Amino acid sequence: MMNMSLFRLAFIYFRVGALNELQYRVNFFVQLLQSFIALGVGLVGLGLVFSHTTDLNGWSRPELLAVMGVHILMGGLISAIIQPNMQRLLDDVREGTLDYALTKPEDAQVVVSVREFRLWRFVDVVMGLIVLSAALFQLQVRLGVWQALAFVTALLLGWAMIYAFWLMLTSTAFWFIRVDQLVNLFEGVYAAGRWPVSVYPDWLRTGLTFLVPVAFAVTVPAEALTGRLTGQTLLGAAALAAVLLLLARWVWSRGLRAYSGASA
Amino acid sequence: MKDMLRYYLTGMKIAVIEQFQYPAANYFYMIGMIAEPVIYLVVWSTIAQAQGGAVGGYTPGQFAAYYIVWTLVRNMNIVFTPYGWEFLIRQGQLSASLLRPLHPIHGFISYFAGWKVVVIVLWLPLAAFLSLVFKPELHPTLLQVAVFAVAIWGAYLIRTMLSWLLGMVSFWTTRVSAIFELYFALELLLSGRLVPLSLMPLWVQQLAAYLPFKWAFQFPIEALVSPIPPAQLVAGLGMQVFWIVFSTLVMQVVWRIGVRRFTAVGG
Numbered sequence: 301m302m303n304m305s306l307f308r309l310a311f312i313y314f315r316v317g318a319l320n321e322l323q324y325r326v327n328f329f330v331q332l333l334q335s336f337i338a339l340g341v342g343l344v345g346l347g348l349v350f351s352h353t354t355d356l357n358g359w360s361r362p363e364l365l366a367v368m369g370v371h372i373l374m375g376g377l378i379s380a381i382i383q384p385n386m387q388r389l390l391d392d393v394r395e396g397t398l399d400y401a402l403t404k405p406e407d408a409q410v411v412v413s414v415r416e417f418r419l420w421r422f423v424d425v426v427m428g429l430i431v432l433s434a435a436l437f438q439l440q441v442r443l444g445v446w447q448a449l450a451f452v453t454a455l456l457l458g459w460a461m462i463y464a465f466w467l468m469l470t471s472t473a474f475w476f477i478r479v480d481q482l483v484n485l486f487e488g489v490y491a492a493g494r495w496p497v498s499v500y501p502d503w504l505r506t507g508l509t510f511l512v513p514v515a516f517a518v519t520v521p522a523e524a525l526t527g528r529l530t531g532q533t534l535l536g537a538a539a540l541a542a543v544l545l546l547l548a549r550w551v552w553s554r555g556l557r558a559y560s561g562a563s564a
Numbered sequence: 565m566k567d568m569l570r571y572y573l574t575g576m577k578i579a580v581i582e583q584f585q586y587p588a589a590n591y592f593y594m595i596g597m598i599a600e601p602v603i604y605l606v607v608w609s610t611i612a613q614a615q616g617g618a619v620g621g622y623t624p625g626q627f628a629a630y631y632i633v634w635t636l637v638r639n640m641n642i643v644f645t646p647y648g649w650e651f652l653i654r655q656g657q658l659s660a661s662l663l664r665p666l667h668p669i670h671g672f673i674s675y676f677a678g679w680k681v682v683v684i685v686l687w688l689p690l691a692a693f694l695s696l697v698f699k700p701e702l703h704p705t706l707l708q709v710a711v712f713a714v715a716i717w718g719a720y721l722i723r724t725m726l727s728w729l730l731g732m733v734s735f736w737t738t739r740v741s742a743i744f745e746l747y748f749a750l751e752l753l754l755s756g757r758l759v760p761l762s763l764m765p766l767w768v769q770q771l772a773a774y775l776p777f778k779w780a781f782q783f784p785i786e787a788l789v790s791p792i793p794p795a796q797l798v799a800g801l802g803m804q805v806f807w808i809v810f811s812t813l814v815m816q817v818v819w820r821i822g823v824r825r826f827t828a829v830g831g
Contacts, residue, residue, distance in 0.1 A: 356607065
């Protein structure tokens with residue numbers, strides 16, 4: 301799976317996707333406005349919390365701002381790449397048009413994972429980075445090379461876990477067909493990442509860590525920046541990411557066997 | 565009048581039959597929706613505990629009551645989305661309904677009202693589960709229960725009218741999403757959906773009193789969970805009636821002007 305053609309294929313799809321979106325430039329401003337509104341609401345929420353308290357379970361205001369930055373950044377990465385691909389996969393399974401992806405001479409999992417790309421969603425990635433920088437400035441953190449590296453690693457691992465999780469969820473469409481509410485379900489649960497998972501009661505924290513890996517997608521990268529991350533956690537994240545990716549591969553290929561084309 | 569009643573009952577019946585066919589899809593939707601209040605609840609309970617037991621007059625148990633009842637009111641707030649207008653116009657569905665002798669809003673009100681019946685039934689086990697986990701403090705009087713039972717439908721009608729009004733923006737422009745998002749953000753902050761308004765700064769509370777949002781959200785919740793004197797309960801219902809009548813009138817006026825602008829595409 302890890303050969304150069306994977307990256308070349310992904311790159312070609314990204315390029316086509318980007319060119320496609322560049323035709324609709326007004327959408328960029330619409331996206332920008334929407335991101336600003338979402339940011340405004342997030343800041344109001346944060347402001348409200350800290351108008352009544354000085355720390356939330358040991359997290360200070362700028363630290364929570366950092367969590368929010370990672371949340372926005374990761375949300376952008378998810379909605380730019382993972383979500384549109386999985387949405388299309390859902391539609392394809394229901395309508396039987398997945399045939400077109402399966403007949404391509406590349407690994408089918410790779411093809412269905414890179415077909416769609418929403419360029420303008422990267423506005424959120426930039427926005428997240430800005431919020432994150434503001435938070436780091438307030439925290440007066442001097443970011444070392446290792447810390448930055450740990451952050452990027454944690455971010456990538458978290459992203460991979462969300463991908464694996466979502467692929468598994470989408471693969472259930474092979475058996476259940478009508479799972480179009482999944483996107484809603486995910487968005488609801490992902491919103492929980494706005495706050496560090498240590499805030500939540502045990503059962504919920506466990507769910508947000510292992511069931512839906514929001515903890516690894518948002519809290520852990522934020523920990524890397526606020527000096528709370530241990531090497532152990534990072535290793536654990538790598539291990540879990542590997543397990544989830546393998547599991548997702550397995551569920552996907554089992555699901556594929558249950559697929560019967562309807563279009564051709 | 566009798567025909568109208570029959571029309572509504574039939575619309576509701578269709579919705580009930582249709583929606584009970586997809587209990588799984590409905591449940592997924594509701595569970596996704598429950599994440600939001602659970603997050604607020606956990607965060608604010610944590611703060612209340614850290615502040616010595618209460619914040620803004622709410623203890624963790626009262627927050628639990630607020631946000632559990634929240635889930636039902638939120639569901640009652642789900643109406644025909646303003647985003648649906650683009651579809652109505654683009655697909656020419658509006659043209660078809662304009663030919664009928666009845667204002668198209670009746671169809672939507674009755675269908676979604678029927679759906680609500682399904683939602684309430686599906687909500688009960690969820691509420692029981694949430695109550696077991698978060699232990700709400702809830703001691704409503706009989707009058708409060710009665711007012712609540714009426715107020716959730718008042719909230720439904722207010723939200724229906726406002727969404728319809730907002731959706732009609734599509735008659736004038738196709739770039740609606742930014743307007744809608746801004747509206748939803750204001751609604752989130754001023755309705756009591758994000759936090760009970762008593763946690764907001766005073767000027768926000770005063771502003772919210774003059775807007776319809778809280779009557780479609782916070783009022784029904786508080787009618788059940790807060791110790792409100794009977795006179796205020798009745799006055800709240802009065803405010804709901806006012807907003808329903810007022811928004812219906814505005815809706816009618818905008819509708820007349822809007823339909824004149826409407827040019828059918830397809831259908």
